[in-house]
Amino acid sequence: MDPIEQIRALATILRKEIHRFMRIWMQTLIPPAIMIMLYFVIFGEIIGSRIGKMGEFDYMQFMVPGLIMMSVISNSYSNVVSSFFGQKFARSVEELLITPLPNYIILVGWVLGGVARGLMVGAIVTVVSLFFSELTVANWPLAIFVVFLTSVLFSLGGFLNALFAESFDDISIIPTFVLQPLIYLGGVFYSITLLGEPFRTISLANPILYMVNSFRHAILGASDLASLGISLNVAIGMILFFIALFSSISLWLLNTGKGIRS
Amino acid sequence: MSALSIKNLKKVYQGGLEALRGIDLEVEKGDFFALLGPNGAGKSTTIGIISSLVTKSSGKVEILGIDIDDNHSLAKKKLGVVGQEVNFNQFEKVGDIIRNQAGYYGLSFREARENTMYYMKKLDIWDKRNEQARKLSGGMKRRIMVAKALVNKPELLILDEPTAGVDIELRRSLWDFLTEINNSGTSIILTTHYLEEAERLCRNIAIIDNGEIVENTSMQELLTRLEVETFVFDLQEDISNLPKIENYELRIENPKKISVTIQKGQGLNEIFSLLSNSGIKIASMRNETGRLEELFLGLVESTIKEENHGPH
Numbered sequence: 001m002d003p004i005e006q007i008r009a010l011a012t013i014l015r016k017e018i019h020r021f022m023r024i025w026m027q028t029l030i031p032p033a034i035m036i037m038l039y040f041v042i043f044g045e046i047i048g049s050r051i052g053k054m055g056e057f058d059y060m061q062f063m064v065p066g067l068i069m070m071s072v073i074s075n076s077y078s079n080v081v082s083s084f085f086g087q088k089f090a091r092s093v094e095e096l097l098i099t100p101l102p103n104y105i106i107l108v109g110w111v112l113g114g115v116a117r118g119l120m121v122g123a124i125v126t127v128v129s130l131f132f133s134e135l136t137v138a139n140w141p142l143a144i145f146v147v148f149l150t151s152v153l154f155s156l157g158g159f160l161n162a163l164f165a166e167s168f169d170d171i172s173i174i175p176t177f178v179l180q181p182l183i184y185l186g187g188v189f190y191s192i193t194l195l196g197e198p199f200r201t202i203s204l205a206n207p208i209l210y211m212v213n214s215f216r217h218a219i220l221g222a223s224d225l226a227s228l229g230i231s232l233n234v235a236i237g238m239i240l241f242f243i244a245l246f247s248s249i250s251l252w253l254l255n256t257g258k259g260i261r262s
Numbered sequence: 263m264s265a266l267s268i269k270n271l272k273k274v275y276q277g278g279l280e281a282l283r284g285i286d287l288e289v290e291k292g293d294f295f296a297l298l299g300p301n302g303a304g305k306s307t308t309i310g311i312i313s314s315l316v317t318k319s320s321g322k323v324e325i326l327g328i329d330i331d332d333n334h335s336l337a338k339k340k341l342g343v344v345g346q347e348v349n350f351n352q353f354e355k356v357g358d359i360i361r362n363q364a365g366y367y368g369l370s371f372r373e374a375r376e377n378t379m380y381y382m383k384k385l386d387i388w389d390k391r392n393e394q395a396r397k398l399s400g401g402m403k404r405r406i407m408v409a410k411a412l413v414n415k416p417e418l419l420i421l422d423e424p425t426a427g428v429d430i431e432l433r434r435s436l437w438d439f440l441t442e443i444n445n446s447g448t449s450i451i452l453t454t455h456y457l458e459e460a461e462r463l464c465r466n467i468a469i470i471d472n473g474e475i476v477e478n479t480s481m482q483e484l485l486t487r488l489e490v491e492t493f494v495f496d497l498q499e500d501i502s503n504l505p506k507i508e509n510y511e512l513r514i515e516n517p518k519k520i521s522v523t524i525q526k527g528q529g530l531n532e533i534f535s536l537l538s539n540s541g542i543k544i545a546s547m548r549n550e551t552g553r554l555e556e557l558f559l560g561l562v563e564s565t566i567k568e569e570n571h572g573p574h
Contacts, residue, residue, distance in 0.1 A: 001335050005368025012365025019358075091349040095410070098313040099366040100338035262275065262307075262316045 001100050010105050010112075013096075017113025021079055028079070032071045032121045033128050039067055040132040043189065054191055057220060060133040065216040066188030069150060071125045073183060073208065074175070076118030076151040080110050080158030081171045088162065093260055103254035107159065107247070114155025115148065122147055138221035142232075146218055149239045150211045154179075156246035163250065163259040182208045187216075192224045204228070207242060210235040263327050265291045265418045265449035266312065271321030273307050273473075281307040283473040284321070289466070291326070291417075294444045295451045296464035296481070300562050304473040305453045306346060309422050313343045326417055339367065342416030344407045344424050350395060352403075357382070357391035360409050367414040374413070381409040384439065401432040408436070412443070419443070420451045425459060437463060461485075461554040471562045485554065492523045492550035493530070498543040505540040507533060521550060 001009065021028040040060070048059035055062070087093040096106055129135060137143055157179075165171045186208030192200060203209055210225075214235045217223040225235060253259065266289040273282040282304050289295045299305050310316030312323055314330070323330045328337040350359045357378060364374030382388040385405040390398060395406060404424060411419060421440070425433040433456075440463065444450050454460055460467065460481075467484055469477040477484065500517035510533060511523050520542075522533060537544060 001339075001368050008368045008370065009366050012362055015365075016354075016358075016362055023353075087351070090351060091345075091347060092351045094315055094345060094349040095363060096366055097315055098338065098341070098343050099363075099414075100335040100368070101366055102335065257317050261314070262310060 001102065006102065006105050009099075009101050010109050013106070013109025014112050014116070017079075017083060017110065018116050020083060021113075021117045028075070028117060029121060029124060032075060033124050036067050036071060036125045036128050039063070040129065044132055055222065057222075058133070061135075061220065062191070062216075063189060064129045064133055064135060065219040066186075066212050067129065068122050068125050069147070069208075069212045069215050070183050070188050072118040072122040072147055072151050073154045073211075074179065075121040076114040076154040077158040077161075077175060077179060079117040080114040080155045081161045081165070081175070082158075083113065084110055084159055084162035085165045085168075085171045088165075088260060089168075097260065103251060107156075107250050107254060110159055111152055111155040114158055115151040118151035118155065119147065122151075135219070137219055139218045143215060143218035146211065146214045146236065146239075149236070149243065150215070153211075153239055153243050153246065156243065156250060159250050160246060160253070163253050165259070182206050185209075187212050187224060193227050207238060210238050214239075263291055264324065265289045265293060265326055266451065267322075267324040267327075268308070268312075269322040271308070271311065271323065272319045273304075273311060273316065274319045281473055282311075282318075282321075285470065285473070285475050287468055287475060287478065289418075289449060289451055291449055292444075292447060293449055293466055294440075294464045295449070296460035296467040297451055297453045297470065298457070298460060298467065298558060299453075299470035303470045303562070305470055306422060307473075308470070309343065309420055309451075309453065312420065313341065314338065339414065340417045342411035342414060342419045344411045344419070344421040346422040346426070348403050348407065350406065350410065352396035353394060355392055356387060356395050356398070356406055359395060359406060360413055363410045364413040369414065377413045377415065378409075381412050385409050386435075401428045404428050404432065404436075408439075416448065418449045418451070422453050423455060424452070425454065425456060433459070457554040457558055469558065469561050476561055481554075490523055490525055492521055493547055494519060494521045494550050495537075495547050496545045498545045501542060505536055505542075507536050 040063075044060040044063060048063070051059045053059070084093070087096075126135070157174075161171060161174050185203060186206050187203070192203055192209065192213075195203060210230070213223040213225045214232060217225055217232060225232060266287065268285060268287040270284045270286060271282050272280075272284050274280050285304070285308065287297075287308075297305055297308065307316055311318045312325070312330070314334070325337040326340050328340070330337045354362075360378045360382060361374050364377055365371075369377065379388070382391060385408060387402060387405045387409065390402060395403060398406075408421075408424065411421075425436055428436075437459065440450060440452075452460065452464060464481055466480050467477070468475050494515070497518045497520065501514065501520070502517065504512050504514055504520060509528070512533075513521050515521055524530065524533075534544070
């Protein structure tokens with residue numbers, strides 16, 4: 001396929017993916033908004049007012065970047081894993097495999113679909129947060145860059161999960177037992193500086209910590225990164241490293257036919 | 263140039279099942295070719311390898327002279343496949359399913375829309391373009407599969423049991439449609455369990471059994487090998503006795519039906535005149551089974567027995 005044909009094919013996959021999650025918007029776009037609203041009411045208004053300040057920020061202000069990232073991560077991941085596994089399960093992935101599409105277009109198409117949903121949910125959550133907290137963004141380009149990279153990374157994670165999954169149980173195990181604990185322990189609701197040892201050191205192994213704090217840095221202009229002695233460049237470098245790693249593994253698996261070819 | 267060329271193709275699945283044992287196959291450009299075999303013979307594995315749904319263990323496959331390993335993308339552009347099972351998202355609208363398939367081949371939006379419209383109208387599903395596919399009958403879903411396979415205007419079309427489970431009306435309209443596109447130059451490979459279908463449509467045939475090609479010839483040549491043929495006569499009036507006719511084995515099936523088995527080279531004229539002379543009036547006549555069916559059963563007899571009774 002020439003580059004123009006590849007772009008047309010990529011646009012078809014992306015359009016189809018966006019159409020899929022928009023068609024079921026009651027399942028894909030509304031629940032994150034309601035969930036985040038509950039977080040704001042319970043943790044922000046009721047409990048947050050008793051917590052007081054987190055560093056130099058109100059607890060509600062501190063929570064907003066973490067909650068946006070939490071929504072982006074879980075929605076990017078779940079969009080790709082459910083969509084691609086659904087296609088595998090219904091055998092409609094064969095529609096793509098019999099065409100001249102290169103594997104990297106299939107991968108990029110699905111990842112962009114996950115990014116589209118992740119960013120859309122992120123935007124919805126941001127709007128909801130405006131009802132509860134003032135939001136001033138310290139560095140817009142950085143905020144968009146970090147949220148985009150994070151969405152790409154977790155879309156790739158969802159794709160890998162879908163490739164390995166053989167049943168619907170397999171697509172809920174990783175989000176439930178790996179992703180959710182990492183998100184909740186990744187500094188969404190608290191500053192890592194509050195943790196004692198050894199939990200503080202253990203938390204440094206959680207990649208989500210760097211993403212949440214990079215984004216918090218872009219929104220608030222301050223985060224745990226400085227107190228941990230980690231520069232923003234290192235945090236972003238880690239996200240890029242994992243993107244490269246997950247992309248390579250996904251492409252290798254697609255090329256060998258793992259999970260999609262007999 | 264061949265539409266399809268397969269050389270020493272082997273497939274061993276994980277677990278050791280040897281599905282293909284080094285098959286060779288040539289399908290000429292413009293041919294209407296039947297690939298037949300009992301269940302599990304290797305037909306779908308062969309089609310799966312050609313369409314990249316199955317990875318081959320070894321061997322070579324060329325589509326219109328293009329090696330699928332050397333130029334995978336170009337080879338696939340020339341191919342359309344109608345799979346055995348429904349393999350599209352049934353929650354999508356019919357028009358979207360077919361237009362998206364065109365998009366995966368990199369067709370421009372305009373070309374995709376035009377091709378979609380053309381084949382939907384040809385296959386009589388244009389009225390259903392805005393309906394969710396899951397709401398349609400099995401026959402309609404089959405038509406969607408065919409339209410999807412044709413939307414990129416392939417030079418080689420492979421159909422894996424396209425008429426399985428569809429009513430006779432649709433089957434016949436599909437036959438006419440396939441004949442039309444074959445006449446316009448598209449090479450077609452057909453697998454089917456309806457041997458009448460293969461006999462009616464295909465010019466050449468290969469029979470695969472236990473992962474090996476056991477027959478590969480023209481339909482005409484194969485049918486001339488028929489040693490015996492059984493004909494059934496429906497009678498206008500009941501009979502209780504049959505006249506004895508030398509060299510012919512006549513049987514009463516019921517008072518209004520008789521059958522006769524004739525050897526290769528024997529004619530039916532003698533039977534007609536003797537029955538007529540005996541006052542037996544014939545209403546109609548037909549083959550007891552399809553001619554191809556008799557040959558097919560002879561060629562793959564052992565596998566079918568194993569299927570019915572299990573391995574010993």
